[in-house]
Amino acid sequence: MSDAAIETRDLTKFYGQSRGIEGIDLRVERGEVFGFLGPNGAGKTTTIRLLLDLIRATRGTAAVCNCDSRAQSLEVRRRTGYLPGELRLPGRLSARDCLEYLAHIRGGVARNQIEELSDRLGLELDRTVDDLSKGNKEKVGVVAAFMHDPELLILDEPTSGLDPLRQEDVQELIRERSAAGRTVFLSSHALDQVEHVAGRVGIIKEGRLISVEEISALKRRALRHVEIRFAGAGPSEDLSRIPGVRDVSVKDGVVRLRVEGPMDALVKELARYPVQTLTSEEPELDEIFLAFYGRSHAG
Amino acid sequence: MRAEVAFQALRERRRALLWWGLGVVALVGLNIAFYPSVRDSAGLADYSKDLPKALRALFAGGEINLVSATGYLNSQVFALMAPLILLVFSIGAGATAVAGEEERGTLDLLLAQPLERADFVLQKFAALSASVLALTLGLLVTVAVGSRLVDLEIGFGKLVAASGGVALLALLFGALALAVGAARPGRGRAAAVAAAVAAASWMLDGLGQAVDALDPWRPLSPYYQALGTSPLSDGVPWASWALLVALTALCVGAGVVGLRRRDVRQ
Numbered sequence: 001m002s003d004a005a006i007e008t009r010d011l012t013k014f015y016g017q018s019r020g021i022e023g024i025d026l027r028v029e030r031g032e033v034f035g036f037l038g039p040n041g042a043g044k045t046t047t048i049r050l051l052l053d054l055i056r057a058t059r060g061t062a063a064v065c066n067c068d069s070r071a072q073s074l075e076v077r078r079r080t081g082y083l084p085g086e087l088r089l090p091g092r093l094s095a096r097d098c099l100e101y102l103a104h105i106r107g108g109v110a111r112n113q114i115e116e117l118s119d120r121l122g123l124e125l126d127r128t129v130d131d132l133s134k135g136n137k138e139k140v141g142v143v144a145a146f147m148h149d150p151e152l153l154i155l156d157e158p159t160s161g162l163d164p165l166r167q168e169d170v171q172e173l174i175r176e177r178s179a180a181g182r183t184v185f186l187s188s189h190a191l192d193q194v195e196h197v198a199g200r201v202g203i204i205k206e207g208r209l210i211s212v213e214e215i216s217a218l219k220r221r222a223l224r225h226v227e228i229r230f231a232g233a234g235p236s237e238d239l240s241r242i243p244g245v246r247d248v249s250v251k252d253g254v255v256r257l258r259v260e261g262p263m264d265a266l267v268k269e270l271a272r273y274p275v276q277t278l279t280s281e282e283p284e285l286d287e288i289f290l291a292f293y294g295r296s297h298a299g
Numbered sequence: 300m301r302a303e304v305a306f307q308a309l310r311e312r313r314r315a316l317l318w319w320g321l322g323v324v325a326l327v328g329l330n331i332a333f334y335p336s337v338r339d340s341a342g343l344a345d346y347s348k349d350l351p352k353a354l355r356a357l358f359a360g361g362e363i364n365l366v367s368a369t370g371y372l373n374s375q376v377f378a379l380m381a382p383l384i385l386l387v388f389s390i391g392a393g394a395t396a397v398a399g400e401e402e403r404g405t406l407d408l409l410l411a412q413p414l415e416r417a418d419f420v421l422q423k424f425a426a427l428s429a430s431v432l433a434l435t436l437g438l439l440v441t442v443a444v445g446s447r448l449v450d451l452e453i454g455f456g457k458l459v460a461a462s463g464g465v466a467l468l469a470l471l472f473g474a475l476a477l478a479v480g481a482a483r484p485g486r487g488r489a490a491a492v493a494a495a496v497a498a499a500s501w502m503l504d505g506l507g508q509a510v511d512a513l514d515p516w517r518p519l520s521p522y523y524q525a526l527g528t529s530p531l532s533d534g535v536p537w538a539s540w541a542l543l544v545a546l547t548a549l550c551v552g553a554g555v556v557g558l559r560r561r562d563v564r565q
Contacts, residue, residue, distance in 0.1 A: 049563075049565070052411045054407060054411060054562070054563045055563065056561075056562060074413050074415060077411060077413045077414075080411075084408055086404060086565055087408070088403055088404030088405045089405065089408070090307065090311075090409075091311070091403070091405075101303060101307055102408070102412060104303040105301070105303050105304070105409070105412045105414050106412055107301070107413075141408075144408070
């Protein structure tokens with residue numbers, strides 16, 4: 001076995017006739033923050049649940065922290081912290097009791113970890129879990145995943161349901177653990193949820209891992225939607241001559257275009273005109289695939 | 300072995316358990332309270348002769364001698380009412396133990412912790428056993444105290460024998476529900492399977508008394524093993540109890556194997 005945090009070989013799961021994932025060969029190094037990106041239903045959760053032995057592979061193997069995910073599953077689960085995508089917490093308990101219950105199953109966690117993490121996330125520990133909002137339940141799940149300071153964090157859509165401020169708190173936690181040498185495996189359907197923390201991303205689509213890239217390379221090629229409204233007269237010249245700019249359209253004084261890679265050239269060009277508003281949207285995952293593969297497939 | 304899951308299961312069920320306990324005390328107590336008036340009314344003593352044998356067998360454990368202490372307690376408490384209450388409770392709790400946790404979606408998080416699936420099932424069964432034991436103690440105390448209050452003369456040992464039979468029967472079918480729910484998702488199915496087998500077992504014993512062709516098959520019925528052997532008059536049927544315990548262990552074992560082999564639903 002290797003020294004990877006996660007290593008899968010030909011990992012495949014069928015649910016009856018329908019495919020969950022097929023032939024996933026994935027390697028996540030120790031200490032890295034790895035983003036696992038794909039649209040909903042692509043197989044992210046299936047992969048994660050296979051790693052934790054919650055479901056069993058049709059074919060292939062997975063090793064987590066050098067332990068076989070099947071034969072040494074207990075050890076795998078001891079060393080990992082898991083935040084489920086569809087989090088359901090044991091009911092009729094206060095958040096504190098719920099977390100202590102999970103901590104006891106683990107054989108205890110370091111003192112004050114629950115309090116400290118809850119403080120940071122703004123979680124009120126004395127409220128009943130059933131009465132918590134979706135976001136607050138998610139915080140309980142985050143604390144449960146982090147409280148024993150695991151070697152490997154497996155977080156399935158960790159920021160869903162959290163407001164942007166709390167999303168940053170979670171990202172800060174991830175950065176801290178990463179700096180302390182822990183590995184983080186982070187799944188999401190949106191690039192902007194992982195781009196600030198992950199070093200590499202794997203992209204999964206329709207059950208297959210189609211690419212593993214450095215996030216910087218991915219973003220360099222990503223197409224951003226840009227919408228510009230001018231206060232006065234817009235540029236007379238064609239903006240599409242600027243490097244990276246394409247698909248320019250003008251309608252009712254609003255210019256819409258797409259930019260691949262850095263926006264610098266475009267912004268410098270626009271600075272010559274009275275810009276009223278400029279909005280730039282995160283590229284959708286599908287568009288990243290297209291930007292990345294459309295060309296290579298075309299030749 | 301740690302016991303957090305068992306304690307948590309008891310904690311989640313404590314309020315329900317309290318109400319079920321009150322129900323047992325009230326229903327059983329009420330039945331026993333009627334003993335003096337039944338004993339003193341001559342007509343009731345004979346009415347059983349007019350009932351078909353099969354009905355007598357099913358609903359009163361074969362005999363309806365309402366005047367004798369054993370006859371009264373058997374027909375009014377131990378033949379039907381007490382097993383029914385405890386079985387409904389136990390099957391419900393057994394079906395909820397694993398399948399209910401899965402339907403609520405909490406099984407995913409629990410089994411992602413360092414917790415062996417076998418450990419999980421065993422702890423759930425331990426909690427079930429403790430709950431059934433608590434209800435049985437409620438039953439036993441009510442019958443013992445109630446009998447004394449209305450001059451219903453019966454030895455404590457015989458009451459233990461009958462209550463123990465009820466407990467073991469309830470535990471067996473609770474374990475069956477737990478096992479079905481562990482092996483396959485779905486609380487409804489788990490409860491339905493256990494309830495159907497329990498009902499069949501009860502029918503087999505009752506009809507076996509009335510229908511000669513079925514009589515040799517009666518020992519196959521767990522109900523017969525627990526209560527059909529007249530524990531109220533003959534005391535603890537040790538061999539039958541051993542058999543019931545073995546069957547229960549078999550169910551729990553099957554539940555462990557079933558859960559270990561399968562995918563957990565999200």
